[in-house]
Amino acid sequence: MFPTPIEKRSRAAQLSYQSLLPLALILWLLPLLAVANFSIKPESDFVNGNYWGLPSSFDLFANYGRVFFESNMPRYLLNSLLITIPTVIGAVALSAMAGFALGVYRFKGNLLIFFMFIAGNFVPFQILMVPVRDLTIDMNLYDTKTGLILFHIAFQTGFCTLFMRNFIRALPFPLIEAARVEGVAEWKIFWYVVLPLMKPALAALAVLIFTFIWNDYFWAVVLTQGPDAQPVTAGITEFNSQFRAAYHLMSAGSIVAALPPVAMFFLMQKHFIAGLTLGAVK
Amino acid sequence: MxxxxxxxxxxxxxxxxxxxxxxxxxxxxxxxxxxxxxxxxxxxxxxxxxxxxxxxxxxxxxxxxxxxxxxxxxxxxxxxxxxxxxxxxxxxxxxxxxxxxxxxxxxxxxxxxxxxxxxxxxxxxxxxxxxxxxxxxxxxxxxxxQWGIYYRKDIFDELGLSEPTTWEEEKANCQAILDSGRKCYTIGTKFLWTAGGWFDYINSRTNGYDFHMQLARGEIPWTDDRVRQTFANWRELIDMGAFIDDHQTYSWQEALPFMVNGEAASYLMGNFAVAAMRDGGLTDDQLDFYQFPKIAEVDYAEDAxxxxxxxxxxxxxxxxxxxxxxxxxxxxxxxxxxxxxxxxxxxxxxxxxxxxxxxxxxxxxxxxxNASGGIMQFFDRDFPAEMASFGMEGLQEFMVFPDNLDDILARLEDARQRIYK
Known part of the structure; x- marks a missing residue:
C-alpha cells in the first residue's frame, strides 16, 4: 500500500517525520500566526518597527472591540452572509438539477452541453470583468447584493454541474431503472431517489462553494462599493485611511472574516469525510 | 419672471x-x-x-x-x-x-x-x-x-543644529547628523511617490515654480541642463549617504520606524505623517517642522x-x-x-x-x-498620470543607482515625446 503508514516505517523515518512535521506546520502557518500577532498589537508597534516581536501592549480587546463596535464590520459580515447563503443554495440547487439531467438522460447534445459547462470553467474570470460590470449597470444591479448573488450563481453553476453530473453518473443506475419500472414520475425519482443519495456531494459542494464565495474579493470589488452591498473581504480595506494602512485593525478584521468558513468546515467535517470515503467502502 | x-x-x-x-x-x-x-x-x-x-x-x-x-x-x-x-x-x-x-x-x-x-x-x-x-x-x-521636512528636534538639539534655510546649511546639518552615526532622511520609495516629493522640492527650489510646471506640462525636455542641475543637487545628498539604505523596499509607513527610533533625523513628507509619528510615541517636543530650504534665488513653491x-x-x-x-x-x-x-x-x-x-x-x-512661488499639487498630480508613473520609476532608480542618470533621462524624454503628443 502506498504510501506506507508511518507506524510501519523505520524508526529513523518516524523520527524525522515527527520532527519535520511541526516545523513544516509552523512554516506553513507563519503568515496566519503573523496576522494573529498583528491583530493584538497596538498601532504604535507598526510605527516603531516592531513587526515580528511580542506586542508592546496586549490590545486584543481594543482592536477587536473597534472591529465589532466602531466600524462597519458587522454590516459587512451580514452582507457576506446575505450574499453567500443564497448563492450556495442557488448554485447547488441548479447544479443538482442540471447534473441530474446530464447524468441520467440520454439526449442529443448532452455531451455538448456538458462540455460547455466544463469549458466555462476554463474562462479566466478576469476577462469578464468589464462586460459583467457593464451588464450589471445596465440591469440596475450594480452595487447591489442581488447583482453579486446572481453573478456568483451563474459562474459557480458551471463547476458545480461538472461535480454533480459525475457524482450522479457514479450512482448505481439500476436504482433509477427500478423506480421507473414502478412507474414513479421523473421528478419524484430526482426528489426521492437521487437527491438523498447525493447528500454527501451536496454537503461537500455547499462547503466548497461557501468558502469560494465568502473569500471572493475580485467580484466584490468590481461589482459593489460601500457598506450597503460590499462583503467583508472588500470591506476590510475600510480600516485604511486615505494615507495610512491600519495593519492591526485589518488583521483583526481578517481573523474575524476568516472564522465563518473555518467554523463551516468543522461543522460539516463529517460530511466531508462521508463524501471522500463514499466510493471506497462499499 | x-x-x-x-x-x-x-x-x-x-x-x-x-x-x-x-x-x-x-x-x-x-x-x-x-x-x-x-x-x-x-x-x-x-x-x-x-x-x-x-x-x-x-x-x-x-x-x-x-x-x-x-x-x-x-x-x-x-x-x-x-x-x-x-x-x-x-x-x-x-x-x-x-x-x-x-x-x-x-x-x-x-x-x-x-x-x-x-x-x-x-x-x-x-x-x-x-x-x-x-x-x-x-x-x-x-x-x-502642507509638505515639508519633519525632523527630530531632540536630535537637532543634541547636535546643536538649527532649522536650515539654505541648501548649504541643509548639507552641513546633514553632515553633522551623518557624523553622529545616523541618517539624515528616512524615505520609503517602494510605492515610488515619495521620491516625487523630493524631486518636486529640489526642482522647484533649483529652477522655480514656473519651470517645474512647464516640465510637468511637457514643454521642457527631460534632458534639459536645468533638469540635470536638479539631479546634480539631489545627487549631492545621495552621495553623502543622506538617505536610509534599501529605501526601495519600504512603504512610507514602513520607513517611519527609522525616524521614530532615532536612526534617521528627518522625513520629507506630508502633514499626515504627524499623526503616525505621534502614535509611534514621538511627542511634540521631539518633533518639529521646517520649510524646505532655499537652493537658488527663486520664490518658495510648496507641495500642497x-x-x-x-x-x-x-x-x-x-x-x-x-x-x-x-x-x-x-x-x-x-x-x-x-x-x-x-x-x-x-x-x-x-x-x-x-x-x-x-x-x-x-x-x-x-x-x-510664504509660498509666493506657487502651490504645487505633488508630482503624481501635476504630471499626467502616464508621465508620472514613468517619472517616479526613474526617480526611484536614480536614488538607488545615481550613475544611471543619463539613461533614465533619455528614457523619460522618450516617454515625454510620446505622451504629450
Missing part, C-alpha cells in the same frame, strides 16, 4: 455670503429642484465630512433635494470621465491644477470664474493659481495639507495637494451647484470640515480657524504667507 427673481436672490445671497449662517434661512428660499453630487470622499472620516456638508446644506435649503453618491476614491479616478460624459451630476470632486486639465480641455467642467470674482473668494488666493487654466477658474478647493469641487458643464441645476460651491469655501464650513476631528487638514480659506496644533499652524502660515 420667477427665474429672474431666483437669480436676483442668488446675487443678493452671494454678495452677503460672508455674513454666514444668519442668512441661511433666506438662502433656503431661493433653491429648489434636485442637486446631484458625486463625491470621492469614501474613506470613513472624509465620508462623514461629506455627508455632514450635505446635511448642513440641505438644512439651509429645505426645498432642495440633494442626491449624494459617494464613490470609492480610487475608482473615481477612472470613473469620472464616464460620469461627466453621460447624464452628468451637478457637482463632483476632483483635484486641482494639471489633474483637471483634461476635463477642462474636454469642456466637461463648468467655468466658475464668476464665483472667484466675488469678494468672499479673495480668502482663497493661495490656490487661485492652482484652480486657473486659460485665465479662468474651474472649481473650488475644500482642503489641502488640494482637493476640490467642480461643477459639471452639463449640470442641470447650475444655481444650486454654484451655491453649494460657495457654501463649501465659506469660512465657517472650511473651519468645520478641516478641524482635527474631521479631516484634520488645512482649510484653504485664509480666514478660517485652524486647530490648536503646531504643525497645522506652521503649515497654514507657510502656505498663506
Amino acid at each position: 420667477k427665474s429672474r427673481k431666483t437669480t436676483a436672490w442668488i446675487a443678493l445671497c452671494a454678495s452677503t455670503l460672508l455674513a454666514g449662517p444668519a442668512l441661511a434661512e433666506s438662502h433656503g428660499m431661493a433653491l429648489s429642484g434636485d442637486l446631484r453630487i458625486i463625491s470621492d470622499m469614501s474613506n470613513p472620516a472624509p465620508r462623514a465630512v461629506m455627508e455632514g456638508m450635505v446635511a448642513d446644506f440641505g438644512e439651509m435649503h429645505p426645498d432642495l433635494n440633494i442626491e449624494l453618491t459617494i464613490v470609492d476614491r480610487e475608482a473615481w479616478k477612472t470613473q469620472i470621465r464616464n460620469a461627466l460624459g453621460a447624464n452628468p451630476p451637478d457637482v463632483v470632486n476632483w483635484y486641482a491644477a494639471n489633474r483637471m486639465l483634461p476635463y477642462v480641455n474636454a469642456g466637461l467642467f463648468a467655468d466658475v470664474s464668476d464665483l472667484w470674482e466675488e469678494p468672499a473668494f479673495e480668502a482663497l488666493a493661495s490656490t487661485k493659481g492652482a484652480m486657473t487654466i486659460n485665465d479662468a477658474q474651474w472649481g473650488v478647493p475644500y482642503t489641502y495639507y 495637494p488640494t482637493d476640490t469641487f467642480h461643477i459639471a458643464s452639463g449640470a442641470q441645476n447650475m444655481d444650486a451647484a454654484k451655491e453649494f460651491l460657495r457654501f463649501v469655501v465659506s469660512t465657517e464650513n472650511q473651519t468645520k470640515i478641516n478641524a482635527g476631528d474631521a479631516l484634520g487638514q488645512l482649510p484653504v480659506n485664509a480666514n478660517a480657524e485652524i486647530g490648536d496644533d503646531k504643525f497645522l499652524q506652521q503649515g497654514f502660515d507657510m502656505l498663506s504667507n
